Amino acid sequence: MFDSESPKLEQAFRILGYAADTIAVLTFAYQTLKKQPPPSWAILVFIVGLLFIFTGKRLRGDFIIIRREIYLDIKKWDGSKTPPEDLMTSYRIDQVKSRKRQARYLVYQDYSTAGHRTVDVINYPVQEKAQALNASAVDLEIDLGTNVGYGKKCVVYSRCEYVNTFPGVNSEYYSVKVSYPTKRLKIAILLPSNKQCQNATVTEIVGATSETLDALPTISENRRIISWEKKNPAFNAKYKITWNW
Numbered sequence: 001m002f003d004s005e006s007p008k009l010e011q012a013f014r015i016l017g018y019a020a021d022t023i024a025v026l027t028f029a030y031q032t033l034k035k036q037p038p039p040s041w042a043i044l045v046f047i048v049g050l051l052f053i054f055t056g057k058r059l060r061g062d063f064i065i066i067r068r069e070i071y072l073d074i075k076k077w078d079g080s081k082t083p084p085e086d087l088m089t090s091y092r093i094d095q096v097k098s099r100k101r102q103a104r105y106l107v108y109q110d111y112s113t114a115g116h117r118t119v120d121v122i123n124y125p126v127q128e129k130a131q132a133l134n135a136s137a138v139d140l141e142i143d144l145g146t147n148v149g150y151g152k153k154c155v156v157y158s159r160c161e162y163v164n165t166f167p168g169v170n171s172e173y174y175s176v177k178v179s180y181p182t183k184r185l186k187i188a189i190l191l192p193s194n195k196q197c198q199n200a201t202v203t204e205i206v207g208a209t210s211e212t213l214d215a216l217p218t219i220s221e222n223r224r225i226i227s228w229e230k231k232n233p234a235f236n237a238k239y240k241i242t243w244n245w
Helices: 007-035 042-056
Strands: 065-078 085-098 105-112 115-120 126-130 134-143 154-161 170-177 184-190 199-206 209-212 227-232 238-244
Touching: 007 042, 085 105, 105 154, 105 170, 115 134, 170 184, 184 199, 184 238, 199 227, 227 238
Parallel strands: 065 184
Antiparallel strands: 065 085, 085 154, 105 134, 115 154, 126 134, 170 238, 184 227, 199 209, 199 238
């Protein structure tokens, strides 16, 4: 089966690109010495070489996420307290494929940005990494081991419990960053019985720009489950689900 992401194919593209550009540059130099304009084919070869080099370096990140599923269970929300108190458990299931010959660390960016995380359970060793530019944000670095060669697939499970992360009385949100190329992203949010969903939207944030997507989340009949799914979410984008309750 043809593998368009193979490191050997990536290397072949780079070699062809550098070879084509070398031939083109030598041709340009030779024609300059003869005080003649470079032939059109040399310009075309140079452009093709650049395309080959770009194609050989196109892969981003050590991993590709075949499918990411995130489930949030907001088990408690008490508005009688000031500020309101809540308890939430998150579950994340990642089907991961290595894109490099030696890939080891999978990083969950912005894993905790508010409230207090009390428990982390994961099927691989994990280490917290505080973000330098945001003291309240934490990344998780997951160690998949030293035998994760190109093409190896694995499933990463994690569960975290959070306290007081949804203080909004009328509306709240949950966001996730797509820091690896991802083929499918699914998010489901289970709300407590005393805070049912009225409506929900999804915003795609890339850098300083944001766009509210036409594809709205699905709200269950009892208005306690918000679910949203997207194929091929944008790389390096943040998806924010906002709901009124």
